[in-house]
Amino acid sequence: MPPFGASELSTMTGTADASNQPVIVLHNLVKFFGRFAALRDISDSFAPGKLYVVVGDNGAGKSTLLRVVAGLMEPSQGSVTLLGSTNVREVAHRVGYMGHAPLLYDELDGMENLRYFAGLYGLHDDGVCSSAMQQVGLDPAMERRVGQYSQGMRQRLSLARAVLHNPELMLLDEPFSNVDVHSARDMAAILGRVRDQGKTIFVVTHQAPLMEPVADEFVQMAAGKIVARESRNPMADASLATGGAR
Amino acid sequence: MTRGNVLRATLMKDLRMEWRSKDAINSMLFFALLVVVIFSFAFNPTAEESRQIAGGLIWVSFLFAAVVALNQTWARELRNQVLDAYRVSPAPPNSLFMAKVLGNFLFVVILEGLMAPLFVVFYQLRSVGPVWQLIVVALLGTWALVVNGTFFAALSIRTRSREIMLPLILFPISIPALLAMVDATTMILTGDGTPEFWLKMLLVYDVVFTLVCLLLFESVLNAE
Numbered sequence: 433m434p435p436f437g438a439s440e441l442s443t444m445t446g447t448a449d450a451s452n453q454p455v456i457v458l459h460n461l462v463k464f465f466g467r468f469a470a471l472r473d474i475s476d477s478f479a480p481g482k483l484y485v486v487v488g489d490n491g492a493g494k495s496t497l498l499r500v501v502a503g504l505m506e507p508s509q510g511s512v513t514l515l516g517s518t519n520v521r522e523v524a525h526r527v528g529y530m531g532h533a534p535l536l537y538d539e540l541d542g543m544e545n546l547r548y549f550a551g552l553y554g555l556h557d558d559g560v561c562s563s564a565m566q567q568v569g570l571d572p573a574m575e576r577r578v579g580q581y582s583q584g585m586r587q588r589l590s591l592a593r594a595v596l597h598n599p600e601l602m603l604l605d606e607p608f609s610n611v612d613v614h615s616a617r618d619m620a621a622i623l624g625r626v627r628d629q630g631k632t633i634f635v636v637t638h639q640a641p642l643m644e645p646v647a648d649e650f651v652q653m654a655a656g657k658i659v660a661r662e663s664r665n666p667m668a669d670a671s672l673a674t675g676g677a678r
Numbered sequence: 679m680t681r682g683n684v685l686r687a688t689l690m691k692d693l694r695m696e697w698r699s700k701d702a703i704n705s706m707l708f709f710a711l712l713v714v715v716i717f718s719f720a721f722n723p724t725a726e727e728s729r730q731i732a733g734g735l736i737w738v739s740f741l742f743a744a745v746v747a748l749n750q751t752w753a754r755e756l757r758n759q760v761l762d763a764y765r766v767s768p769a770p771p772n773s774l775f776m777a778k779v780l781g782n783f784l785f786v787v788i789l790e791g792l793m794a795p796l797f798v799v800f801y802q803l804r805s806v807g808p809v810w811q812l813i814v815v816a817l818l819g820t821w822a823l824v825v826n827g828t829f830f831a832a833l834s835i836r837t838r839s840r841e842i843m844l845p846l847i848l849f850p851i852s853i854p855a856l857l858a859m860v861d862a863t864t865m866i867l868t869g870d871g872t873p874e875f876w877l878k879m880l881l882v883y884d885v886v887f888t889l890v891c892l893l894l895f896e897s898v899l900n901a902e
Contacts, residue, residue: 506900529762529766532759539694539695539699540691544694552767
């Protein structure tokens, strides 16, 4: 499998949000699962054009926060303003989401998957799909079905699906899981360059050290709250102690 | 992006996936075939008796077989949580629903087309009434089954035992349609009376339930 290329950003570029309005505003956000509070009264805002890395232990509420922001879950209380709108569907075409699962059809090959998802965003140009595949280091001519892909290839294709429509805001949940360290570093570098084009990126990951060279801000979560926002990785010491990816 | 484009893309994607896996059509066919053979051996009816019971037999076997396909419909979208990719996109939810309904309609109509000659052979069926009316009943009846079936299959996808839930919800709500389908089919096969009333009832049932399902589908899709 070829590594990520250096000149892969041609179609990922786009206009950044001209205003300096926050891309995401969280207002007293609470999310309950039964009696368990996964998110506890989160109020915060995030500026455009930055790469945020959301870190925290398992169960801290990282993925739940991302799903609520993406509109996949309704908050129990509070509200989310996304790209100036409280109606996520209104701005859905400006947001890219990559979930924990690959969100791909195993029975279709890579191009067929991307063609279908591009169609959902009103894109009917095969060039967009093949370019997105090349950007993540996959061969558009490969006819192998996704069910026969390795985990790493699925992750790459999933990233291609998320960036297919050139979104202004990307919400990526564990994009490096099951990806080898070399490819993960390449992916992180790509995300850095995408950010440089004015996009806002949220990456939820347990492999925060990979993002250190490109991250603008680390958002640390614990027990359903945002407990720290800083420019250095707050989990760095813990990562070193446990031998985290570097 | 238009509703039509998304509907067509989703339908073509589903047909391609079914063509490759043949999950739904194979299991439906096998199930319907078993019902035809078992009932034929169990009852061994004469041609006249067949005309009296065939309406019920045909539609009950198609209903049971359709449930197999309906359960598959959303299972594909749940694997790898692909449904989330649709939900975060700006594509209209109703286009997804209608694509699923049309896909299921096509699968069940193909099943009916393949099974019809077997019913004729095993039950020595000869229709006294006009055959074209049977086709109308089949189309309206199949739509009634799949539109509700697709909707309730979506409703039950987040339940733990969805294979059991679907028939439990679908069968009671399908009783009026099933009654109309069975009575209309029996009338046409035996030539006793005209099936006009039942056909009108089926048409109204189809229109009402299609509209209700379309109105409620977005809530079902986004339910947690």
